[in-house]
Structure formats: structure tokens, C-alpha cells
Amino acid sequence: MISDQAARPRPPAFPSNWPARLAWIALAVYAVYAASILDFSWERFVVGLDNAARFIGRMFPPETGASKMALLLKGLYESLEIAIIASAFGILLSLPIGLLAARNLMPAWVTWPTRLFIVLCRSFHQVIIAILFVKAVGFGALAGILALTVASVGFVAKLFAEAIEEISLKQVEAIRATGAPFMNVIVYGVMPQVLTRFVGFATYQLDSNLRNSTMIGIVGAGGIGGTMFAAFQRFDYDFLFTILAAIIALIMVSEALQNQVKKLYQ
């Protein structure tokens, strides 16, 4: 009996996982293949490092002239306005749209078109939506506001609908049982359960809009992005450095603020 057990070979504690290894090898082969297709080479990399040194050299000292600083502040202020207005409208619109997309509250013929609309809002990058709005309403902040509003709806409405789908239906049932009209069911049965999460989505979206409002200017939709892209194209690298530093500072402040709000609503 004992010798029988000893004779049986023990399976290795950590058997080798060949499918996983093959997958890793395939990934490595793909990486090499893609790199060759995209024309990666050591020479280009070395030349690039050389260019980078020159590029960084031209960034210093950063531009701090009064007229350029005024331009910078104007652009940043416009970006901030775009982000705030777009978030406000986007979040307000997301409330009813998210509600219409929640499958546990609405019939299928309402949720499907709404969900399709949300997917469409979310599919395109903000900058591409901004291009279309620049054509529709011309250059300037309005195009940016509309583009970011659409993008906000795509994001917040989706998460809001998912949050509503996760609520406990007991409270909704209880309020329905009192004979409350539909709006009261929403206000007293649904909203208290999702409001905290909604605040989280909203602050996240404000942060995201602020990041993007500094970029959409590249296609002419207002904000600091236009100034930044112009500085880049004119090889004004010292001013570019100032703009980038300002944008990064703005985003870091916004991130800190977002953390504070999150703490407040824990």
C-alpha cells in the first residue's frame, strides 16, 4: 500500500502552461511584425533622440512675455468655460436619457433606441465630434461646448443607466404600492439609491471634459488647444512649454478637487 503510493509519480506543483506560452510568443512575434510594418528602426530612434534634445533645448527658457501670458490666460479661461458649461448640460441631459435607457424601469421599445443613441454619442472621439460641430456652428467655443456635451451624454448616461439597473427594486415596489405616480417613484424610489454614484460620475466627467477642452482647440473648437497648436506649428517651442505646463497644472488642480469631492460624498 505504502510502496504503491510512493511509486506513483507526483504531478508537478507548477505544470507548464503551453497554450499561455504560445500566446505570449505569438504576441511577441506580432509586436516585431507590427514594428516592421510601421517602419520602426534604430536609426530613426537615434535621430529622434537627437531631435528631442534640440526640441527640449528650444523650450528653455519658457516664454513669459506679457502679451503671450494674456493669450494663455484667455485660452485657459475659455477652456474652463467650455468644460463647465458642457458638463452642466451633459449631466442634466444624462439624467432623463439614462433613466430611459434603464432596462429594469422602461419597456424594451424605449430602451433600445435610447441605448443606440448613447452608443453613437460615445463611439467617436471628442475631437471628431468637435470637427462636425465646427462645420455646423463655426469656429469657437460653441462648437466645443456642443461636442463635449454630446461626449458627456455618451459617458454619464451609460453609467447612470447601469447604476439604475443595479438598484434594489424593493423600494421602488414599496413606493409603487402606495399608488404614487411615476415621477414620485423616480424621485423617492430610484434617485436616493443612485444619487451618490451620480455625483461620482459627474465629477469624473467634469475632469474628463476639462482635459478634453484643452485639446479640441486643435480643430478650431475653442479653448487653449488652438493657441497650443498654433505655437507648435510656428515652432514657438518656448511658448508651447509654458502652455503645456499651464495645462498640466490645471489638470492636477482639477484632479485634487475631484478627490476632495469624492471624500465629501463617500
Place this chain on the structure above:
Amino acid sequence: MKRIPYGRFEVFRLNTTAAVHREWRRFTPTQRLARFALYFGTVFACVISLRTVQIIPEFLYDAPEQVADLLRRMWPIEWAFYPKGVHEALIETLHIATLGTILAILMALPLGLLAASNITPSAWLNYFAKLMLVSSRSVNSLVWALLFVAMFGPGALAGTMAIAFRSIGFVGKLFGEALEEARPGPVEALKAAGAPRTSIFIKGYWPQVEPAFWAIALFRWDISVRESAVLGLVGAGGIGVALDDAINFFQWERVATVMLAILAVVIAAEILVTRIRARLI
């Protein structure tokens, strides 16, 4: 008993005995003040922004006409453009997104290890790694693309590097957090058996964080596909270049083709990611 409405909640004040005059409140005064400040600040910011933002009303009146014009010029969609330049650009975009994500993962893994305080017990190294990750995330991929276009010249190389550098922060942060949440039990068992550090990582931590790792990688790849579609607007290769050309020539039917191609790829990527996630995790 007196019912006093208080916000969304009601407070019951007992009047039966004079001694008990207690009012229950959900939040401390500081919290209430902070929330009030937040609401006030939000409304204030919205009002100020709406009042000072510069909008040219003539453009707004003109909008329906312009939209009608846009749609008229986009329709019918000219599919003949697809084989001429759009297809290759689309494939290039996919390569940029995938290779960029792979490069990002390669660079983010060591940073994630350094950022996890249970693996790297040095607070300084943790702080350093987190700083690197935050700076990677704070710069938008379009800005990274601008920087790399200045370095490597226009083309897919700049786009790939932009995707990679933007993704490092995202992947590294989430991977580090997943590592910090790993249970110490298996790790201690391996330590007790005298396993070397690499074995501890491969057999102790990796099996615990592997699902999270793949989820992060797939999620990031999905985002990268979306982002790589616009990098071409600043000259960093991919389908954005085709889009930029079409817009600059005001060939709106070609713009429509490119946009539909982007839409198809983005939706296909999302479906693929959802499928793989459901099977892997």
C-alpha cells in the same frame, strides 16, 4: 413628537420631556458647510461661464442650414474612397493602437511593481513610480503625439509612441493597485519555502493579478483604438491623417466614409473586448 423636514431627511424632535432636546443630523456642520460650498460653487461657476463665454449668435442661427448642407454633402456616402487610402490607414491605426498598448504594458509593468507598496517596501521608490505614472496620465495623447511628431517626424512611429506613453500611466496605476490588493497568504508560503524573488512574483502574485492584468490590457487597448483614430490630426499617422486630408479638401462624402470606417472599427473593438473579457475573467 414634532416632525421637522430637513433636506431629504426628516428629524424627529421629542417634545415630551423638556430635558431631551436632541436633534439628529446626518452630517457634521463642517460636512454640511462643505456640501453647501460645493453646490454654491457649482452654480456660481455655471452662471459665470454662461455669462462670459463668447458665442457668436449669428453662427447659431445659421446652424440648421449648415447641418443640412453638411448632411447633403455627406450623402450618398462614396464607398469608392474606401480602397483608396482609407483601408490602409485603418489597418495602420489598428497596428498603432495594438503595438502602442504592448509597449505601454512593457514599460508599465516595472513601474507598477515599483508603485505597489507591498512589493517595493521603499516609500521613495513608490513615490517616484507614482510620480512617473501621474505625469504620463496628465498629458493628453494628442499632446504626446505633438511631442513625438517633433521628435520622430510625422508618421506612425510618433503615433505609436504617443499611445504608449499615454497608456503607461493608466496601465501602471491600475496594475499597481491590483498588486496591492493581492492576498499575502500564497506569497508568505512561497517565502517560507525559500523561493527566490522572481518565483515569488511569478507563482505568488501573478496568478492573483492575472485576471485584472488582462482586463486592464483589454480596456486600454479599446481606449487606444479610439484615441489612435484622432492622432493623425496632428500628423501622427493612422486614419486621422485620411480624415484630416478629407476635411482640408472639404470632401465631406469622403469624411463620411472615414467616419463610418472609424465607427465600425470602434464598435468591433468594443464587441471583441467584451467577448474576450467574458471568456477570460
